[in-house]
Amino acid sequence: MVQVFDALTRAIALRCGQVDEKEHDVTQKDQAGKSFDVVIVGSGASGGWAAKRLTEAGLRVAVLEAGRQLTDADYKEHVPAFDLQYRGRSKQPLARERPQQSGSYAVREWNADWFVNDFEEPYVDQSDPSFLWVRPRLVGGRTNIWGRACLRLSDIDFKAASHDGAGVDWPLSYADIAPYYDLIEDYVGVSAIPEKLPQLPDGHFQPPMGLTCAEMEVRTRLKAKLGYTLTQGRTANLTQPIHGRAACHYCGPCEHGCITHSYFNASFTTMADAMKTGRCTLVTGAMAYKVLMDPSTHRATGVLYLDRATRQPKEIFGRVVALCAQTMESVRMLFNSATRQDPAGLANSSGTLGKYLMTHFSDAGASGELPDFTERPALGGPERPCQTLLVRFRNLPGAPVTSGFLRGYAYGGSISPAFRFNAPGFGAAYKQAVTQPQPTSVSLSGFGECLPYEDNVCMVDPNTVDAFGIPVVRLRLTPHENERAMLKDMAVAAAEMLEAIGARNVQARSGMRGQAHELGAARMGTDPKQSVLNPFLQTHDIRNLFVMDGSSFPSIGWQNPTLTIMALAVRSTDYLQEQLRQGTL
Ligand SMILES: Cc1cc2nc3c(=O)[nH]c(=O)nc-3n(C[C@H](O)[C@H](O)[C@H](O)COP(=O)(O)OP(=O)(O)OC[C@H]3O[C@@H](n4cnc5c(N)ncnc54)[C@H](O)[C@@H]3O)c2cc1C
Numbered sequence: 221m222v223q224v225f226d227a228l229t230r231a232i233a234l235r236c237g238q239v240d241e242k243e244h245d246v247t248q249k250d251q252a253g254k255s256f257d258v259v260i261v262g263s264g265a266s267g268g269w270a271a272k273r274l275t276e277a278g279l280r281v282a283v284l285e286a287g288r289q290l291t292d293a294d295y296k297e298h299v300p301a302f303d304l305q306y307r308g309r310s311k312q313p314l315a316r317e318r319p320q321q322s323g324s325y326a327v328r329e330w331n332a333d334w335f336v337n338d339f340e341e342p343y344v345d346q347s348d349p350s351f352l353w354v355r356p357r358l359v360g361g362r363t364n365i366w367g368r369a370c371l372r373l374s375d376i377d378f379k380a381a382s383h384d385g386a387g388v389d390w391p392l393s394y395a396d397i398a399p400y401y402d403l404i405e406d407y408v409g410v411s412a413i414p415e416k417l418p419q420l421p422d423g424h425f426q427p428p429m430g431l432t433c434a435e436m437e438v439r440t441r442l443k444a445k446l447g448y449t450l451t452q453g454r455t456a457n458l459t460q461p462i463h464g465r466a467a468c469h470y471c472g473p474c475e476h477g478c479i480t481h482s483y484f485n486a487s488f489t490t491m492a493d494a495m496k497t498g499r500c501t502l503v504t505g506a507m508a509y510k511v512l513m514d515p516s517t518h519r520a521t522g523v524l525y526l527d528r529a530t531r532q533p534k535e536i537f538g539r540v541v542a543l544c545a546q547t548m549e550s551v552r553m554l555f556n557s558a559t560r561q562d563p564a565g566l567a568n569s570s571g572t573l574g575k576y577l578m579t580h581f582s583d584a585g586a587s588g589e590l591p592d593f594t595e596r597p598a599l600g601g602p603e604r605p606c607q608t609l610l611v612r613f614r615n616l617p618g619a620p621v622t623s624g625f626l627r628g629y630a631y632g633g634s635i636s637p638a639f640r641f642n643a644p645g646f647g648a649a650y651k652q653a654v655t656q657p658q659p660t661s662v663s664l665s666g667f668g669e670c671l672p673y674e675d676n677v678c679m680v681d682p683n684t685v686d687a688f689g690i691p692v693v694r695l696r697l698t699p700h701e702n703e704r705a706m707l708k709d710m711a712v713a714a715a716e717m718l719e720a721i722g723a724r725n726v727q728a729r730s731g732m733r734g735q736a737h738e739l740g741a742a743r744m745g746t747d748p749k750q751s752v753l754n755p756f757l758q759t760h761d762i763r764n765l766f767v768m769d770g771s772s773f774p775s776i777g778w779q780n781p782t783l784t785i786m787a788l789a790v791r792s793t794d795y796l797q798e799q800l801r802q803g804t805l
């Protein structure tokens with residue numbers, strides 16, 4: 221039996237540093253008397269894969285998930301706006317409990333209650349401009365509402381520091397991770413057009429969804445005039461059924477759920493597979509607080525968490541602990557797990573924990589109209605659940621170096637006729653005006669690589685606690701000169717491109733926003749003095765403690781990160797199993 225007799229008093233005393241961990245009789249049992257091989261925190265992109273791989277290999281796993289489980293009955297992708305109280309038109313009502321979360325495009329009247337209440341679970345943001353930390357609390361994590369873009373990194377990214385001197389190389393190369401990309405893509409189902417580009421390796425793809433006539437024309441003109449590649453966004457939406465999941469029927473709002481399970485969501489894929497093995501114990505509503513340590517062996521023994529409903533502290537034990545709670549949550553746990561033995565946070569002997577936090581910066585770009593593609597806009601038609609992607613073209617090896625910044629960026633492209641919602645008139649006259657054929661609008665929005673900086677950090681704020689009494693994240697994720705120069709170039713280059721392909725009314729815009737891709741802050745490396753994790757995501761300091769989410773990235777490339785997060789997590793679970801077999805864990 222686990223020692224829960226006075227866990228609350230003990231948790232508080234531990235936090236206040238009044239109790240030495242030696243006082244605990246640490247057993248490797250949960251409350252039902254079962255022992256776990258691995259305790260995983262988080263059930264999203266990385267945690268789902270960890271649970272699936274480890275349980276399918278015969279290990280007994282517990283997954284602690286702060287959120288709740290949704291079922292198909294909760295999905296609302298086919299619920300029309302007119303059935304909602306506020307017709308889906310206003311964010312004001314959502315902002316009452318979620319003033320920050322409601323700032324995300326993905327948080328809507330259909331799904332707002334999937335996300336944290338910002339007052340219960342605050343964070344301290346010292347970024348300029350401010351950074352929006354989007355947090356659904358659900359089994360499946362952010363994969364419930366993600367944008368599904370799935371792009372491989374290449375050696376241009378893994379070895380970027382050798383090329384231009386900024387930051388550090390990854391301690392692995394494309395050849396090490398390629399088999400894992402294949403494995404993930406085969407299971408997830410990624411629809412894409414193979415392009416044979418060194419900066420965006422092709423993979424195991426499902427058939428593409430196809431481009432519209434206007435998109436094809438923009439693709440052809442961009443290639444002919446500038447040599448750039450515009451392609452279909454590579455997306456985790458099925459075009460062929462696999463593993464009991466149907467092909468996408470193009471209804472559109474994947475962020476509201478999907479009863480046909482046609483996009484990748486860990487909840488109905490990896491986590492469901494783990495549960496099917498009968499070896500996965502999923503504890504929902506479990507807000508993990510800290511990793512429990514045995515100071516005599518300097519090994520992790522389990523996790524202390526708070527029950528979301530009762531606020532009662534509980535403990536769960538395992539031979540190995542794997543943090544998959546999403547970058548800033550895992551780093552928060554490591555800091556909150558500080559002991560007398562590790563006063564600066566667990567796994568922080570290098571002093572690099574929390575540093576080199578990164579994200580992609582976005583939103584500068586341009587828009588214009590293609591007069592030779594005029595169409596009647598439609599609301600009820602099929603909606604392809606991905607934009608177009610204009611692949612990175614700046615600062616590639618062997619090509620001219622752009623002055624002013626290092627690395628590169630891509631554009632998400634929206635190419636379709638727009639409604640004239642501001643058309644004049646009322647009633648029938650307005651309806652007719654609004655649906656008149658319109659020239660195709662082309663909008664390019666950039667998103668670019670952020671370099672790793674020591675002062676972009678994710679720590680805990682000892683003076684602010686959440687509703688569970690856990691010290692919250694304090695972060696600073698501010699673009700530096702390189703990112704600002706890149707954002708400027710995004711606007712100028714997009715406008716030039718649109719002019720070059722014959723667009724009119726071209727307007728550049730200069731947005732600046734961090735995307736929901738927090739990465740780094742517990743970077744991997746071969747030198748324990750310079751990094752938190754080894755190349756297999758095992759902490760250098762504590763053999764049986766792993767961090768399998770995006771915290772490990774030493775640099776981030778220009779690509780959306782989740783495909784790489786999942787590939788690294790699976791690679792890490794292979795290593796973990798091998799270490800268990802060898803008896804070295
Ligand atoms: C709106 C949006 C769009 C996105 N679009 C894309 C995209 O197109 N392509 C792409 O590559 N990436 C995209 N991302 C990012 C992507 O969702 C993440 O990279 C990915 O989900 C991270 O995986 P993870 O396993 O680290 O975390 P998550 O998938 O977020 O899972 C973490 C889980 O841990 C749980 N958890 C957190 N803290 C605790 C705790 N203390 N105790 C217990 N459980 C806890 C959470 O509830 C969650 O379920 C998007 C993100 C957002 C918000």
Ligand code: SF4
Pocket residue numbers: 297457458467468469470471472473474477478479480481482483603605
């Ligand atoms: S667009 Fe496709 S993946 Fe998205 S909700 Fe509709 S059917 Fe599901």
